[in-house]
Amino acid sequence: xxxxxxGALLGPALLALALAxxxxxxxxxxxxxxxxxxxxxxxxxxxxxxxxVAVWRPEMHERERFYGQLGVGFDLNAFRIENHxxxxxxxxxxxxxxxxxxxTRVMGYADLGVELFDRVGLQFLLPFTPYQSGNPTNSDSVAxxxxxxxxxxxxxxxxxxxxxxxxxxxxxxxxxxGAQANLFAPTxxxxxxxxxxxxxxxFGLAGELDFKDVIFTLNSGVNFRPLATVNDFVVxxxxxxxxxxFIPLRNETIRLGxxxxxxxxxxxxxxxxxxxxxxxxxVEGRVAITDDKQLxxxxxxxxxxxxxxxPDFRLGGVIGxxxxxxxxxxxxxxxxxxxxxxxxxxxxxxxxxxxxxDLCPTxxxxxxxxxxxxxxxxxxxxxxxxxxxxxxCPDEPEDFDKVDDRDGCPEDDADKDNIPxxxxxxPKEPGAPNPDPKKNGCPQFIRRVEGSSEIExxxxxxxxxxxxxxxxxxxxxxxxxxxLLKANPDISLLSIEGHTDNRxxxxxxxxxxxDRAKACLDYLVQKGVEKKRLSSDGFGPTKPIADNNTTDGRxxxxxxxxxxxxxxxxxxxxQTPTPGTAQPGAPVPGE
Numbered sequence: 001x002x003x004x005x006x007g008a009l010l011g012p013a014l015l016a017l018a019l020a021x022x023x024x025x026x027x028x029x030x031x032x033x034x035x036x037x038x039x040x041x042x043x044x045x046x047x048x049x050x051x052x053v054a055v056w057r058p059e060m061h062e063r064e065r066f067y068g069q070l071g072v073g074f075d076l077n078a079f080r081i082e083n084h085x086x087x088x089x090x091x092x093x094x095x096x097x098x099x100x101x102x103x104t105r106v107m108g109y110a111d112l113g114v115e116l117f118d119r120v121g122l123q124f125l126l127p128f129t130p131y132q133s134g135n136p137t138n139s140d141s142v143a144x145x146x147x148x149x150x151x152x153x154x155x156x157x158x159x160x161x162x163x164x165x166x167x168x169x170x171x172x173x174x175x176x177x178g179a180q181a182n183l184f185a186p187t188x189x190x191x192x193x194x195x196x197x198x199x200x201x202x203f204g205l206a207g208e209l210d211f212k213d214v215i216f217t218l219n220s221g222v223n224f225r226p227l228a229t230v231n232d233f234v235v236x237x238x239x240x241x242x243x244x245x246f247i248p249l250r251n252e253t254i255r256l257g258x259x260x261x262x263x264x265x266x267x268x269x270x271x272x273x274x275x276x277x278x279x280x281x282x283v284e285g286r287v288a289i290t291d292d293k294q295l296x297x298x299x300x301x302x303x304x305x306x307x308x309x310x311p312d313f314r315l316g317g318v319i320g321x322x323x324x325x326x327x328x329x330x331x332x333x334x335x336x337x338x339x340x341x342x343x344x345x346x347x348x349x350x351x352x353x354x355x356x357x358d359l360c361p362t363x364x365x366x367x368x369x370x371x372x373x374x375x376x377x378x379x380x381x382x383x384x385x386x387x388x389x390x391x392x393c394p395d396e397p398e399d400f401d402k403v404d405d406r407d408g409c410p411e412d413d414a415d416k417d418n419i420p421x422x423x424x425x426x427p428k429e430p431g432a433p434n435p436d437p438k439k440n441g442c443p444q445f446i447r448r449v450e451g452s453s454e455i456e457x458x459x460x461x462x463x464x465x466x467x468x469x470x471x472x473x474x475x476x477x478x479x480x481x482x483x484l485l486k487a488n489p490d491i492s493l494l495s496i497e498g499h500t501d502n503r504x505x506x507x508x509x510x511x512x513x514x515d516r517a518k519a520c521l522d523y524l525v526q527k528g529v530e531k532k533r534l535s536s537d538g539f540g541p542t543k544p545i546a547d548n549n550t551t552d553g554r555x556x557x558x559x560x561x562x563x564x565x566x567x568x569x570x571x572x573x574x575q576t577p578t579p580g581t582a583q584p585g586a587p588v589p590g591e
Contacts (some may be wrong), residue, residue: 016232037149037342038235039158039184040078040102040193042263042278042310045071047111047125047162049322053284053300054261055244057083058166058178058206058245060118064325070108073300073316078102079193083231083275083309084137098135101149101230102193105132107316114325121164126187127157129194137230149230158196172514178206182223190541197226204240212506212542215246219261227268233275234311237266244546253288255298262308279307286318295321334444418448429484445477446484447564455481455494456560461520470523478520481562482527491533493566496520498538501554513538520560535565 046056049067065358079102082088082096094267106128113123137149161364181203186194204221219242228235249256262279270276282302288297299317304310351364354358358365358375366377379388391398393409419440421427426442434440447456461478462471469477492580498520499515517536525531546553 033040036190036197037193037230038225039125039188039192039196040309041071041107041157042078042280043262043314043470044105044160045109045111045125045318047109047123047126048113048115049263049296049320052217052246052257052259052266053298053316053318054243054280055217055242056164056180056206056257057215057244058164058176058208059210059318060115060121060166061123061322062118064116065114065322066325067111067113067320067322068287069109069111069318070322071107071318072112073107074107075311075314076103077312078105079134079309084231086232098389100134101133101137102134104134105311106130108316111320119166120315123162123164125160125162129155129157129189129192132192132521150191150194151191152192155192156187157194158188158200159523161185172507172511173210174510175203176206176208176210178208180204180221182221197228200225202483207305212266212510212517214245215244215248217242217244217246219243222266223263234268234270235265235276236270237269238263238276239266252568253293255286255288257284258282259284262306262310273308277306278310280307280310281305282314282316294323295319295566299359313356337561349375430487430510437516443480443484446480454561455484455564457562460558461516461560463516463519466512467544468512468519472517475523478523479527482524482529485524485529485533488567490567491564493564494533494534494561495565496524496536497561497563498536499543499557499559499561500541500546501547501557502541503554510538510540516560517575530578 005485007499010237042378044055046052047069048056048059049061050057050059053066053071077100079096080100084101106129106532108128111123111125113121115121130149131153134151139477161183162180164178165254167177167179169176182201184196184200186195186197186199191367200220200223202223202345204219205221205371206217208215208217219240221240223234223238240261240263242259244256244259246257248254259282260279261282262277264270264272266275281301282300284298284300286296286298289297297317297319299315301313301315303313308380313361346356348355348361353365353373353375355361358377360374363377365372365375366379376387380386380391381388381394382391382397382579384391386398388394391409396409398409419431421431421441423437425438425440426447429432429443429447431440431442431444434442443568445457445459447458457477459474459477462474463469464471481494485494496517498515499508500513502509514537515539521531521534524534541557542546544553544557545559546556548554549555
């Protein structure tokens with residue numbers, strides 16, 4: 001499905017590229033006697049799914065993924081008379097006889113890329129111009145306008161090969177620093193402002209502050225370009241920069257942004273020269289089309305700020321798609337085994353089911369219910385209704401006491417708390433004797449909610465003010481979680497999740513919640529729980545369960561939750577924990 005989606009996205013782009021290439025080839029044969037130009041487009045599109053239009057972000061997907069994006073745009077007066085004729089009088093005379101050398105352009109940007117190891121990215125971006133119009137750059141009656149450029153209506157751009165990576169980022173991803181290197185292959189039309197005259201390259205840096213609610217990104221880089229001239233205009237090496245601010249909305253299904261970007265020449269008298277220092281502003285919006293956010297579309301528009309060689313205004317849009325290299329949830333193989341067509345080759349019990357799919361390779365299948373295709377005879381020696389092939393105790397009947405009733409074994413004291421299951425109100429949760437039959441054998445501080453993935457904390461885990469140090473009075477709560485995990489080895493993954501109220505900065509609260517969840521994980525590991533059965537994360541104030549405008553509500557929102565993610569009898573839901581009984585702490589962030 002992912003490949004079909006990518007093909008549908010890039011099909012029109014490849015067709016447009018082919019048409020543009022054909023046009024460029026035929027036109028350049030005619031223009032071979034004309035003067036060479038240079039790559040005119042000032043929009044170096046970001047390209048990756050998380051990028052802005054004109055600003056690239058040091059952000060990588062947590063899992064390896066491929067992506068493709070197609071951008072289209074229209075710009076007006078990308079190269080004007082005053083850009084290549086310095087004398088105002090000559091420029092005015094020229095404008096009376098012709099117009100802007102590059103007046104209207106329809107641009108396309110085809111992009112393919114890959115992100116690996118949450119650190120490195122590689123992408124290929126090919127700009128192309130299916131249509132452009134303009135006017136001559138020379139006139140016999142205008143002195144100084146001697147470079148004849150015969151603009152052709154279609155041309156290719158220079159292929160950009162970009163390698164980017166994350167140099168540094170904080171654990172909470174608040175700050176990120178990335179670096180990139182570019183190679184520009186001379187595939188563009190060098191007679192029609194499509195490409196430079198030879199291969200070129202450059203490098204750059206990107207820094208980002210990600211406050212979740214708003215993201216600030218800064219780009220800076222150097223591009224080494226071959227020297228080119230058109231009349232009085234000179235193009236050489238450049239320093240470029242960009243700044244973007246982005247606001248994610250509705251759980252990041254929508255993103256709004258604004259960008260300022262520009263460049264200036266380096267050397268040859270071009271540094272901060274007006275014609276060589278374009279500066280533009282742009283606003284953009286992007287929306288996820290599918291629930292998984294893999295298919296997205298966006299639009300952008302803006303104008304120039306300075307008289308440099310940038311369009312009077314530009315409009316455009318993008319559509320993109322990405323998919324992970326390894327499917328996170330691959331489909332399960334069919335439960336029906338292959339029937340051998342050529343006899344019982346590799347079939348030790350000769351029941352027609354190959355040994356590689358036969359659950360009982362030495363015991364022939366008898367074709368009886370409940371599963372006539374698993375390769376096992378469905379005998380039931382102890383008569384408890386559970387076939388011997390799945391019965392862990394084939395000679396002892398299951399007692400069906402609502403404790404592990406599917407394993408085929410009777411249980412007397414499943415949680416090993418010395419209270420028989422018949423009298424234990426919590427047979428899978430170790431606890432102390434209690435005269436109340438409803439509480440006998442139940443833990444004091446926690447409760448496993450039936451039909452839910454939640455381990456309910458009856459008293460909140462308490463921490464020192466503003467820190468992740470667990471208070472001693474909360475050790476008993478975590479000790480009961482330890483006993484619960486040891487009594488239930490089928491719980492293969494328990495997630496510990498920290499939450500805070502909304503006082504203080506989001507960045508501080510996010511870090512505090514992660515640190516507190518990690519402190520609980522470390523405590524459980526020290527008490528003998530295998531680390532591979534645990535995970536921790538923090539969500540700061542983003543998932544409140546009560547009103548943060550009240551003292552009681554903030555106290556309820558400061559909590560640590562324990563959720564069974566894998567194993568544990570197939571829990572299906574999540575239940576909000578009962579509000580804790582601890583008193584509110586001092587009014588500091590996240591306490």
